[in-house]
Amino acid sequence: MPINHDGIWPEVRPTAEGRTHSVQFSPDGRYLISGHSGDRERVWDLASRTPLFEWTDTHEPVFGLEPATVIDLEYLPLGGTLLHSTDLRTGHTRTREWPYEDGWPVSGVEGRLEFLVTTSDGDKAIVDAGTGVVRCVLSGATDEVGRSVASRDGRLLATPSYKLKNDPIPIWNAEDGTRRGVIPFGGRSSTVVFLPGARCVIAGDGTTRVWDFATEAVVTELDGDEIALSADGTRLAVTDEEADVVIYSTDTWEPLVTLEDTGSAYAMAFSPDGSHVATGHDDDSIIRMWDSYSGRPAYDLSGVTREVHALAFSTDGQRLTTVTDDEVRIWDIGGERPAHRLPAPGGAVHTVAYSPDGSLLAVADDETVRFWDSTTASPAGALEPTGSPVLALAFAPSGGMLATACEDGTVHLWDAGREHVGVLDGLGRPAWYAAFHLDGRHLVVADDDTVCLWDTGTGKLVLHLADIEDRVDAVAIAPDGRGFAIATDSSDRLSVYRAAGTEPATPYTDTVSSLAYSPGGALAVGSDENTVHILKDPGSGDWNGFLDGHTGLVRSLAYSPDGRLLAAGCDNGVVHLWDTESERRLALLMALDDGGSAIVRAGGQRIVDGSPNGEFHFWGVR
Structure with missing residues (x-):
């Protein structure tokens, strides 16, 4: 059940990403529960059209008979079951033992x-x-x-x-x-x-059948198999083959109205008074409300799409840079001020990287790489644009070379004086990942189809690290320079190699969106769930840890240089900061709508520079 009922961590505005598999109204029509990918359940206040909670790892929560209550069962890892009853008005949860195993x-x-x-x-x-x-x-x-x-x-x-x-x-x-x-x-x-x-x-199976118990026969068949019945039983909503929702009379089975352009409706429910139909979809987490009599859209219950798609720790581990919706922020991990905010004139920031000595932050702002003083956040120059957006950055360990991987498939090489010294050409597809080998000469480059090792001295391709049949979604290189991990899309498979040419371990078969190795060699895996999986010995394929309770789908990961911290960026604009040894969450870092920032630390301490405007809130405990 919810992890935030102690009031320490805030409820954070949810993401619009993922898919929706269930919707249900409360008996009085004031609230709605929606179920989403990543084992997420949201509770919405329909009067204000805002989310009250987002819970994870729940077991089909339902509305209770008492006003504004939600009931849920929790299965304990060592056996036993608990029943939780949550008051939506206060956030308070009552818990008792449930005498059954399910x-x-x-x-x-x-x-x-x-x-x-x-x-x-x-x-x-x-x-x-x-x-x-x-x-x-x-x-x-x-x-x-x-x-x-x-x-x-x-x-x-x-x-x-x-x-x-x-x-x-x-x-x-x-x-x-x-x-x-x-x-x-x-x-x-x-x-x-x-x-x-x-x-x-x-x-089911693409067809809706009406069964008559008296005649023991099917009396009507309709196209579609996603359905919802009005509370009085007089109307049935069905998703047809064109993905429209058709509402039928259950007396005559004639269509009454069609909700057009609903998209791929995957879940539906009538409001208790029958005035509205709520639809959830398999391509986003937005709940759409429709007037059930006219068929016109009424309003949406929507989250936010504000993906944290890049993270980088400074070399001393004291600062964390995040990229969210083309905003670059530098967070002072131990300080009392929320962040620096860097301008992005190009308007399309893809990645960031710190120089090995920690003095500079490189920001890939569309086609231009700009440098900033990492302490003062003041401008420190830029590279000459090469005519294509820069998707990845990599400093050589010595700091003597910088590689910029571009959308046109080229990788440009720059010396310490920011002079263009070479180009790696021949990929033919956007190069979105680059990392130097420990020797400072060889560079790993990835596009959607290949992961290759290049010699920056000769400009030649050395080898393909692995045979890949599907689109590459995420890549990470182990700190020993030999091991690596590759996540592919259509097969939903994570392959972990101890070295090129070896048989990989395949410990995970789900969509992987981010990978990061710790300095000690552990592998963190972020996916379309709210959990970060940890493999302390990646080559073995054995899971050793789980970091739960993220407020969105995990889209980016970064370890601090000493491996003591792990940052996980989510698709609702929130970064979770974890202590890797205790597996304890230390803080949430949030970019606010008004351009401000917020830090929430363990224990509930808040440092806010801006107006949250409903982006997060705390529930008191009675």
Whole structure:
């Protein structure tokens, strides 16, 4: 459940990135819960249209029967389950032990909140969420029963299988647990809702079917399989093949209105009064509200897209530079002032790098590399533009050479006097990664398809570090100069090599967006989750640590030179600063809308230079 209920860490405005897989209104229509990729759940205040919470690693939170409460189960790593009840008005959470090993909310019942659970005897039972008392045991239910939907009067229960795709759907008498019948199709991918008049709707595999219990037959079929039923049961919203949402009358099954240009609606829900339909989509985290009668857009519940796409520590570890929405800020890690803010005349900052002696900060501002005094943040010159945006920077360990990798596929070499001394040509694709080898002569360069080693002395390609079949998303070179890690896109695979030509370990099979080696050789992995994974011995492929609770999807990573700090930049403009030894979060660094900055340290200390304007807030604890 939420990590911020002690009031120490703020709730931060969420990101608009990722996808949305669920939406649900509170019974009074004042709040909405939306579920997103990265195991994130958000609670929205619909009156102000602002987010109240973003929680991670929750288990299908649902609204409780008490006003403005959310119920959630937490499974403990060493066994046992806790039930949390959160008051949305105060942020206060009450917690008690849950006497079952699991619990799935029973949707559709009016007047009570219930869970489908597995008892200590292995039975499937319906229990009261408030007391845990068993109301009925489903006679003969199998282990495949994992979800349940009740009729509005609570008398019937459908339990689609969560394992078997084409398994029939049992129908139960929810009063005594006896089996009433079966719908002969459905299964793992199906959604079920009960209609008035002894009917129900089963949606799955691209089709929505209406089942009549009296005739035991399908009476209507509709295109699409994402559905939502109005509270009075008179209207059904269905996403059709064109990705539009069509609202049908459940009496005549004639279309009443179409919500056009909804995009790829992946989740839907009617408001309790039926006036609006909320849609969530598989290509962003924005919740769109629609007038359910006219079909016109009403308003959006939107996060922020403010990706922290580049990070760099100074050589003494006392300053951290971040790039967020083409804003460059220098943060004083131990000081009392939030940050320097550097201008970006080119308007498209891609990356930053400190010189090895720590005196200069190089900023790739579109086609120009500008230098700044790292202590005073005063201008210190620039390189001559080469005619293409600079995507990556790399200083040689001695400081005697700087490499600038460009969008046109060229890598330009500059000496300590900022004179152009050479070019590496022949990639043919944008070069977005560059890192010098320890010897200061060889340079690793990556584009979307290749990761190669170049000799800066001869300007020749030396070798391809690995055979890559998919698009390259992230690269990192180990501090020993031999090992490296490559994350690829379509196969969602992280490959960790001890050296070129060796068989890689593949410890992770999900989208990886950022990689960073510590000075000691540990590998940090950021992905489309809110967790940073740590491999202390990357070549082994064994995970050793997890840093949880990021406020957005992790997009950039950087270790301090001594390896004691790890900075994780998220796609909502927040940087999390971690102590790597204790795995404890030390601070949040935030760039504010008004150009100001905010630092929030462990214990709740806040240093704010600007007006947050709702970008973050603290909840008091009662």
